[in-house]
Amino acid sequence: MSSTVSADQFLAAAKYRRTVYGLKGTSAVSDKRVEQIVGEVLSFSPSSYNTQPVRVTIVTGEKHKQLWDTIIKTAEPILKGAGEAVWTAMSGIFESHKASYGSVVFWESGDSIKAAGETHKSGAHMFGQFAEHSTGMAQLLVWTALELEGLGANLQHLQAIPPVEAEIKKFLQVPADYSLKAHLNYGDEPGPHSTTVPEKLPLSETLKIVN
Ligand SMILES: Cc1cc2nc3c(=O)[nH]c(=O)nc-3n(C[C@H](O)[C@H](O)[C@H](O)COP(=O)(O)O)c2cc1C
Numbered sequence: 001m002s003s004t005v006s007a008d009q010f011l012a013a014a015k016y017r018r019t020v021y022g023l024k025g026t027s028a029v030s031d032k033r034v035e036q037i038v039g040e041v042l043s044f045s046p047s048s049y050n051t052q053p054v055r056v057t058i059v060t061g062e063k064h065k066q067l068w069d070t071i072i073k074t075a076e077p078i079l080k081g082a083g084e085a086v087w088t089a090m091s092g093i094f095e096s097h098k099a100s101y102g103s104v105v106f107w108e109s110g111d112s113i114k115a116a117g118e119t120h121k122s123g124a125h126m127f128g129q130f131a132e133h134s135t136g137m138a139q140l141l142v143w144t145a146l147e148l149e150g151l152g153a154n155l156q157h158l159q160a161i162p163p164v165e166a167e168i169k170k171f172l173q174v175p176a177d178y179s180l181k182a183h184l185n186y187g188d189e190p191g192p193h194s195t196t197v198p199e200k201l202p203l204s205e206t207l208k209i210v211n
Contacts, residue, residue, distance in 0.1 A: 020152030023100035023187035048130035051116035060102040068098030101187035110177035152189035
Protein backbone atom coordinates (compact mmCIF):
# COMPACT_ATOMS: atom_id res chain seq x y z
CA MET A 1 0.00 0.00 0.00
CA SER A 2 1.46 3.35 -0.91
CA SER A 3 1.43 6.21 1.58
CA THR A 4 -1.27 8.89 1.54
CA VAL A 5 1.28 11.35 2.99
CA SER A 6 4.14 12.59 0.83
CA ALA A 7 7.68 13.07 2.10
CA ASP A 8 7.25 16.83 1.66
CA GLN A 9 4.07 16.81 3.75
CA PHE A 10 5.80 14.75 6.44
CA LEU A 11 8.83 17.07 6.49
CA ALA A 12 6.62 20.17 6.62
CA ALA A 13 4.81 18.66 9.61
CA ALA A 14 8.11 17.83 11.33
CA LYS A 15 9.45 21.33 10.61
CA TYR A 16 6.38 22.89 12.28
CA ARG A 17 7.63 21.76 15.75
CA ARG A 18 9.31 24.50 17.78
CA THR A 19 10.50 24.98 21.33
CA VAL A 20 7.78 27.13 22.89
CA TYR A 21 8.27 28.82 26.28
CA GLY A 22 5.84 30.84 28.40
CA LEU A 23 3.09 28.26 27.97
CA LYS A 24 -0.36 28.86 29.40
CA GLY A 25 -1.99 26.80 32.15
CA THR A 26 -4.73 25.73 29.76
CA SER A 27 -5.01 23.14 26.99
CA ALA A 28 -7.45 23.51 24.11
CA VAL A 29 -6.69 19.84 23.41
CA SER A 30 -8.50 17.44 25.75
CA ASP A 31 -6.60 15.15 28.12
CA LYS A 32 -8.18 12.20 26.29
CA ARG A 33 -6.81 13.39 22.94
CA VAL A 34 -3.30 13.92 24.35
CA GLU A 35 -3.46 10.40 25.80
CA GLN A 36 -4.56 9.09 22.39
CA ILE A 37 -1.66 10.87 20.62
CA VAL A 38 0.94 9.57 23.07
CA GLY A 39 -0.57 6.08 22.91
CA GLU A 40 -0.46 6.17 19.12
CA VAL A 41 3.25 7.12 19.18
CA LEU A 42 3.99 4.25 21.58
CA SER A 43 2.08 1.88 19.30
CA PHE A 44 4.42 2.36 16.33
CA SER A 45 7.61 4.18 17.38
CA PRO A 46 10.72 2.07 16.65
CA SER A 47 13.20 0.40 19.02
CA SER A 48 16.13 -1.94 18.43
CA TYR A 49 14.90 -5.52 17.93
CA ASN A 50 11.49 -4.06 18.92
CA THR A 51 12.60 -4.30 22.57
CA GLN A 52 10.46 -1.26 23.55
CA PRO A 53 12.36 0.35 26.44
CA VAL A 54 10.31 3.59 26.37
CA ARG A 55 7.80 4.35 29.13
CA VAL A 56 5.71 7.51 29.44
CA THR A 57 3.74 9.25 32.20
CA ILE A 58 1.27 12.04 31.35
CA VAL A 59 0.66 14.55 34.13
CA THR A 60 -2.03 17.24 33.85
CA GLY A 61 -3.71 20.09 35.69
CA GLU A 62 -3.18 20.28 39.47
CA LYS A 63 -0.87 17.22 39.45
CA HIS A 64 1.40 19.00 36.96
CA LYS A 65 1.60 21.96 39.37
CA GLN A 66 2.36 19.63 42.29
CA LEU A 67 5.03 17.88 40.22
CA TRP A 68 6.73 21.21 39.55
CA ASP A 69 6.41 22.17 43.25
CA THR A 70 8.29 18.96 44.06
CA ILE A 71 10.95 19.76 41.46
CA ILE A 72 11.36 23.33 42.69
CA LYS A 73 11.52 22.36 46.38
CA THR A 74 14.17 19.69 45.73
CA ALA A 75 16.25 21.82 43.34
CA GLU A 76 16.25 24.98 45.50
CA PRO A 77 18.98 24.11 48.05
CA ILE A 78 21.14 22.52 45.34
CA LEU A 79 20.91 25.46 42.95
CA LYS A 80 21.30 27.98 45.77
CA GLY A 81 24.53 26.13 46.57
CA ALA A 82 25.72 27.04 43.09
CA GLY A 83 25.10 30.72 43.84
CA GLU A 84 22.13 33.00 44.49
CA ALA A 85 22.24 34.24 40.86
CA VAL A 86 21.84 30.66 39.57
CA TRP A 87 18.81 30.13 41.78
CA THR A 88 17.26 33.48 40.81
CA ALA A 89 17.56 32.60 37.10
CA MET A 90 16.46 28.99 37.43
CA SER A 91 13.55 29.57 39.81
CA GLY A 92 11.99 31.97 37.27
CA ILE A 93 12.37 29.36 34.53
CA PHE A 94 10.95 26.60 36.75
CA GLU A 95 7.96 28.77 37.71
CA SER A 96 7.21 29.33 34.01
CA HIS A 97 7.25 25.54 33.46
CA LYS A 98 4.96 25.08 36.46
CA ALA A 99 2.56 27.58 34.86
CA SER A 100 2.09 25.34 31.79
CA TYR A 101 -0.78 22.83 31.63
CA GLY A 102 0.79 19.41 31.56
CA SER A 103 3.88 17.23 31.26
CA VAL A 104 4.69 14.21 29.16
CA VAL A 105 7.47 12.46 31.06
CA PHE A 106 9.69 9.99 29.19
CA TRP A 107 11.40 7.13 31.02
CA GLU A 108 13.67 4.30 30.06
CA SER A 109 12.93 0.89 31.58
CA GLY A 110 16.20 -0.53 32.97
CA ASP A 111 14.62 -3.99 33.27
CA SER A 112 13.70 -3.99 29.58
CA ILE A 113 17.28 -3.04 28.64
CA LYS A 114 18.59 -5.89 30.82
CA ALA A 115 16.12 -8.36 29.30
CA ALA A 116 17.07 -7.23 25.77
CA GLY A 117 20.74 -7.93 26.57
CA GLU A 118 19.87 -11.43 27.79
CA THR A 119 17.79 -12.22 24.70
CA HIS A 120 20.31 -10.76 22.25
CA LYS A 121 23.64 -11.48 23.98
CA SER A 122 25.93 -10.28 21.19
CA GLY A 123 24.29 -6.85 21.29
CA ALA A 124 24.05 -6.58 25.09
CA HIS A 125 26.59 -3.74 25.26
CA MET A 126 24.48 -1.68 22.84
CA PHE A 127 21.01 -1.72 24.41
CA GLY A 128 21.65 1.27 26.69
CA GLN A 129 22.55 3.38 23.67
CA PHE A 130 19.70 1.92 21.60
CA ALA A 131 17.24 2.85 24.35
CA GLU A 132 18.50 6.45 24.23
CA HIS A 133 17.88 6.50 20.49
CA SER A 134 14.41 5.00 20.92
CA THR A 135 13.29 7.50 23.54
CA GLY A 136 14.57 10.39 21.42
CA MET A 137 12.51 9.15 18.48
CA ALA A 138 9.37 8.86 20.61
CA GLN A 139 9.98 12.30 22.15
CA LEU A 140 10.23 13.95 18.76
CA LEU A 141 7.04 12.28 17.54
CA VAL A 142 5.03 13.29 20.61
CA TRP A 143 6.43 16.84 20.63
CA THR A 144 5.61 17.31 16.93
CA ALA A 145 2.15 15.72 17.12
CA LEU A 146 1.10 17.85 20.11
CA GLU A 147 2.15 21.02 18.30
CA LEU A 148 0.36 19.97 15.10
CA GLU A 149 -2.73 19.54 17.28
CA GLY A 150 -2.41 23.19 18.35
CA LEU A 151 -0.40 23.09 21.57
CA GLY A 152 3.05 24.47 22.41
CA ALA A 153 5.72 22.41 24.17
CA ASN A 154 9.29 22.54 25.46
CA LEU A 155 11.67 19.76 26.42
CA GLN A 156 13.40 19.70 29.82
CA HIS A 157 15.91 17.38 31.52
CA LEU A 158 15.50 17.36 35.28
CA GLN A 159 17.73 14.28 35.59
CA ALA A 160 20.55 16.83 35.39
CA ILE A 161 20.02 17.10 39.17
CA PRO A 162 19.91 13.47 40.45
CA PRO A 163 17.98 14.19 43.70
CA VAL A 164 15.30 15.88 41.56
CA GLU A 165 14.98 12.76 39.41
CA ALA A 166 14.59 10.68 42.59
CA GLU A 167 11.76 12.93 43.84
CA ILE A 168 10.01 12.90 40.45
CA LYS A 169 10.12 9.09 40.47
CA LYS A 170 8.63 9.06 43.97
CA PHE A 171 5.93 11.59 43.08
CA LEU A 172 4.90 9.75 39.92
CA GLN A 173 5.28 6.33 41.59
CA VAL A 174 7.23 4.69 38.80
CA PRO A 175 9.19 1.43 39.24
CA ALA A 176 12.72 1.69 40.63
CA ASP A 177 14.31 0.50 37.37
CA TYR A 178 12.96 3.49 35.41
CA SER A 179 15.32 6.34 34.62
CA LEU A 180 14.18 9.78 33.60
CA LYS A 181 15.06 10.78 30.05
CA ALA A 182 13.00 13.87 29.22
CA HIS A 183 10.14 16.03 30.40
CA LEU A 184 7.95 17.72 27.78
CA ASN A 185 5.90 20.60 29.22
CA TYR A 186 2.86 21.46 27.16
CA GLY A 187 -0.05 23.89 27.09
CA ASP A 188 -1.70 26.53 24.96
CA GLU A 189 0.76 28.86 23.26
CA PRO A 190 1.25 32.39 24.61
CA GLY A 191 1.09 33.85 21.08
CA PRO A 192 1.08 32.90 17.40
CA HIS A 193 3.11 29.77 16.60
CA SER A 194 6.61 30.73 15.44
CA THR A 195 7.64 29.23 12.12
CA THR A 196 11.21 30.52 12.38
CA VAL A 197 13.70 27.66 12.49
CA PRO A 198 16.82 28.56 14.51
CA GLU A 199 19.85 29.03 12.26
CA LYS A 200 21.61 25.79 11.31
CA LEU A 201 25.15 25.02 10.18
CA PRO A 202 25.61 25.02 6.41
CA LEU A 203 25.03 21.67 4.71
CA SER A 204 28.60 21.88 3.41
CA GLU A 205 29.63 21.15 7.01
CA THR A 206 26.93 18.69 8.07
CA LEU A 207 26.19 16.69 4.92
CA LYS A 208 28.55 14.73 2.69
CA ILE A 209 27.54 12.84 -0.40
CA VAL A 210 29.66 9.87 -1.43
CA ASN A 211 28.98 8.47 -4.87
C1 LIG B 1 18.34 16.42 23.02
C2 LIG B 1 17.74 17.78 23.31
C3 LIG B 1 17.84 18.30 24.59
C4 LIG B 1 17.25 19.53 24.88
N1 LIG B 1 17.26 19.98 26.18
C5 LIG B 1 16.60 21.12 26.49
C6 LIG B 1 16.48 21.53 27.85
O1 LIG B 1 16.93 20.85 28.77
N2 LIG B 1 15.83 22.70 28.09
C7 LIG B 1 15.27 23.46 27.09
O2 LIG B 1 14.67 24.51 27.39
N3 LIG B 1 15.36 23.07 25.79
C8 LIG B 1 16.00 21.93 25.47
N4 LIG B 1 16.05 21.50 24.16
C9 LIG B 1 15.47 22.35 23.10
C10 LIG B 1 16.55 22.99 22.22
O3 LIG B 1 17.15 24.05 22.90
C11 LIG B 1 15.87 23.44 20.92
O4 LIG B 1 15.34 22.29 20.28
C12 LIG B 1 16.84 24.13 19.96
O5 LIG B 1 17.28 25.34 20.48
C13 LIG B 1 16.19 24.35 18.59
O6 LIG B 1 14.96 25.03 18.69
P1 LIG B 1 13.60 24.36 18.19
O7 LIG B 1 13.22 23.31 19.18
O8 LIG B 1 12.59 25.49 18.15
O9 LIG B 1 13.86 23.76 16.84
C14 LIG B 1 16.62 20.28 23.85
C15 LIG B 1 16.55 19.73 22.57
C16 LIG B 1 17.09 18.51 22.30
C17 LIG B 1 16.95 17.94 20.90
